[in-house]
Amino acid sequence: MSATLEKPADTAAKRSTASLSHRLAERGIDARLWMLLPALVFIVALFIYPFAYGIGLTVQPLDRTVDAWGGGIFANYVQFFNDPFIFDSIWLTMRLALPAALFNVLVSIPLAFKLRGKFRGKRLMSTLLVLPITLGTVLTAQGLLIFAGRQGWLNRFLLDMNLIDQPLQLVNNYLGVMFSLIISGFPFAFLLVSSYLSGIDPSLEAAAKTLGANWRQRFIRVTLPLLAPGLATTFILTFVLAFSVFPSARLVGDPGGSTRVMALMAYRAFGEQQNYSMASTIAIVMGVVELLVIAIVLLGRSFLYKGSTGGKG
Amino acid sequence: MSESATAARAPGSRKRTDTASRRTDRAPGQRSLAASPGTWLVWAGIAAFFIFLFGILISVFVDSVGKSWFTTWLPLEYTTDWYGESWERFELAHVIGVTLIVSFSVVAISILIGVPASYVLARRDFPFKRVVTALFLLPVLIPPITFGIPLATVMYNFGLGRSLIAVILVNLVPSVPFVIITMTPFIEQINPTIENAARMCGAGMRHVFVRILGPLLVPGILAAAILVLVRTVGMFELTFLVSGPGSDTLVVAIYRAMTSAGGAEPRPLVSSMAVMYTVMMLVILIIALRFVNPTQLVARVRDSDDD
Numbered sequence: 133m134s135a136t137l138e139k140p141a142d143t144a145a146k147r148s149t150a151s152l153s154h155r156l157a158e159r160g161i162d163a164r165l166w167m168l169l170p171a172l173v174f175i176v177a178l179f180i181y182p183f184a185y186g187i188g189l190t191v192q193p194l195d196r197t198v199d200a201w202g203g204g205i206f207a208n209y210v211q212f213f214n215d216p217f218i219f220d221s222i223w224l225t226m227r228l229a230l231p232a233a234l235f236n237v238l239v240s241i242p243l244a245f246k247l248r249g250k251f252r253g254k255r256l257m258s259t260l261l262v263l264p265i266t267l268g269t270v271l272t273a274q275g276l277l278i279f280a281g282r283q284g285w286l287n288r289f290l291l292d293m294n295l296i297d298q299p300l301q302l303v304n305n306y307l308g309v310m311f312s313l314i315i316s317g318f319p320f321a322f323l324l325v326s327s328y329l330s331g332i333d334p335s336l337e338a339a340a341k342t343l344g345a346n347w348r349q350r351f352i353r354v355t356l357p358l359l360a361p362g363l364a365t366t367f368i369l370t371f372v373l374a375f376s377v378f379p380s381a382r383l384v385g386d387p388g389g390s391t392r393v394m395a396l397m398a399y400r401a402f403g404e405q406q407n408y409s410m411a412s413t414i415a416i417v418m419g420v421v422e423l424l425v426i427a428i429v430l431l432g433r434s435f436l437y438k439g440s441t442g443g444k445g
Numbered sequence: 446m447s448e449s450a451t452a453a454r455a456p457g458s459r460k461r462t463d464t465a466s467r468r469t470d471r472a473p474g475q476r477s478l479a480a481s482p483g484t485w486l487v488w489a490g491i492a493a494f495f496i497f498l499f500g501i502l503i504s505v506f507v508d509s510v511g512k513s514w515f516t517t518w519l520p521l522e523y524t525t526d527w528y529g530e531s532w533e534r535f536e537l538a539h540v541i542g543v544t545l546i547v548s549f550s551v552v553a554i555s556i557l558i559g560v561p562a563s564y565v566l567a568r569r570d571f572p573f574k575r576v577v578t579a580l581f582l583l584p585v586l587i588p589p590i591t592f593g594i595p596l597a598t599v600m601y602n603f604g605l606g607r608s609l610i611a612v613i614l615v616n617l618v619p620s621v622p623f624v625i626i627t628m629t630p631f632i633e634q635i636n637p638t639i640e641n642a643a644r645m646c647g648a649g650m651r652h653v654f655v656r657i658l659g660p661l662l663v664p665g666i667l668a669a670a671i672l673v674l675v676r677t678v679g680m681f682e683l684t685f686l687v688s689g690p691g692s693d694t695l696v697v698a699i700y701r702a703m704t705s706a707g708g709a710e711p712r713p714l715v716s717s718m719a720v721m722y723t724v725m726m727l728v729i730l731i732i733a734l735r736f737v738n739p740t741q742l743v744a745r746v747r748d749s750d751d752d
Contacts, residue, residue, distance in 0.1 A: 164565060164569065164650070165565060165569070165571060167561035167562060167564060167565050168561070168562050168565045168566075168577070170557075170558045170561070170562070171558050171559060171561070171562035171581070171621060171625065172562075172577070172580075174558055174617070174621055175580055175581065175584070175621070175622070178596065178614060178617065178618050179580075179583070179584050179592060179596075179618055180580075181599070182592065182595040182596040182598075182599045183592055183595055183596075185595055185598070185599055186592075186594065186595025186596075186598065187595075189595065189598065239490065242483070242487055243487055243490065243491065246483075246484065246487040257491075259734065260495065260498075262730065262734075263498065263502075264498060265675065265679075266675060266679065266723070266726040266727065266730055267501075267502075267723065267726075268679035268681065268696055268722070268726075269681060270681060270696050270699050270700050270703070270719075271505070271696075271699070271719045271722060271723060272501060273703075274505055274699070274703065274715055274716060274719050275500075275501030275502065275504060275505045275719075276501060277712075278501075278504040278505060278508050278712070278716070279497075279500040279501045279504040279505075280500075283516060284504065285500055285504060285518070286500060288518060311497070315494075315497060315498065315501070318494065368586070372585075372586060372588065375588055376588035376589055376590055376591075376682060378590060378681075378682055379681050379682075379700055382704065383700075383703055383704070394590075395588065395590040395682070398590050398594055399590065399594075399686075402594050402597070402598075402686070403686075408594075408598045411594045411598075412594055412595050412598065415590055415591045415592075415593070415594040415595065416591060418588055418590065418591050419587045419588060419591035419592075422586075422587070422588055422591075423586070423587070426586060
């Protein structure tokens, strides 16, 4: 770390002052740590405190929840795990978020490889790829409803080409949400993977080539291991994006059925039923489920090479 | 979904791009004229993606200027009335004003709080550093709804619900950690010996910051600011939880129009708002991309020789 480089100069400057501050400075505590304070205050006030408060709320269920489900102060949890309408939302969320994140990462790899060199229009293409990030989920939803709806251009084109004889049902179901997740998540994954890829020293691959490795060997033995930690990071970030889908699940999905994701259930409890404690319960369980997936990926990532060269995350 | 098929094969044609990126060592004749199947698949995938993307964009635009577009390829008549109508009906002047105020305050505050913190995290070693780092990482990793709902409940308890301040505060929660996470590696890559040299020459802490670090940090700060700006303008979940009439940002206003009780608003009205949103985003981005390249935060090695 760079801090070790700097320390001697630092402690030397402090040597003339009182011995307590000197000893503290040697352990890395000195006046410059004050710069951390605003951020710490901020995070405690706006993140830790509300979070703790939310966890407290989950064990203060409404009377109607206790009456209906029993379980005393844990009535919210009892309802969560026993009410299939709520509990199934975990599975429904996973069924959307995992495939979407995997697809975005896996498809980004070949594209990033293909496009890492110089070619005409590269700048234009990366600019165009930033576009969907700016669209946001709400707008993507509106566009999908028009473009891929029953009367939309996509169905009309397929009908006119005689590829199908019935309009395809592409929105207001699972597929619609999946499309919206790919459109908003893929460019993000692609940009991340490309930048990780550009961080890998090309001379390593050139060396492998000199030693007679063909492209398959170069990819599997050299590039992929270097890229893998970056891929894990990209997967986590796209998964986080996909996991908290909420506007698209409501707008282009089937919010009562196959895209009844956890975020939607939490919002319903919060905004429509005014049941803040149940809403917090769903929200906290949602966070726990997501962190579990992330922890598994991070655990796998810790076995990967994280040296100085390469697209580390 | 033709893209998924390309995943397995595309590296096959890497040889070509690989050599093309470094012209000097390309052997004559190594680059063949006919592209390999892998190349074709990759380009087909990209084409499919862009067809969807532009299909979405153009159909929203056509919808916003069309009248009676039901069973034909294009609307029967064209009009620009939808824009005026939605501008009046949803008080868009106010909504856009709110969006801009919220976004720029969030950017300014999160940079002010985040950059000093990331300097400390990048340069110093101190007790509990790992705990502090993990703390800053959490709001980015946890889904917005998870901390948004307790946070919104707290806001309503304090009587801040549906106010502009609540919207700004809520949006700061993911933005400050985002600035810290992006700026820390950026500061790490700045050689600390420069600061040490300045200090040897007698510069005080303030001087080091203003004269030495400041100018070096400007590209990173700008890039982080733009990413935060784009995220905040587009942030739906958190804003939606605490905003109300008078403090809705544009995305939230569009969502409310799409789902308003008693049937959604006429589709072209929503489309015209969506077009205005896209135009606003594009203007921000075009201005921004003239000054910074957001990827410079991540790509540090050999950024110079591609593009």
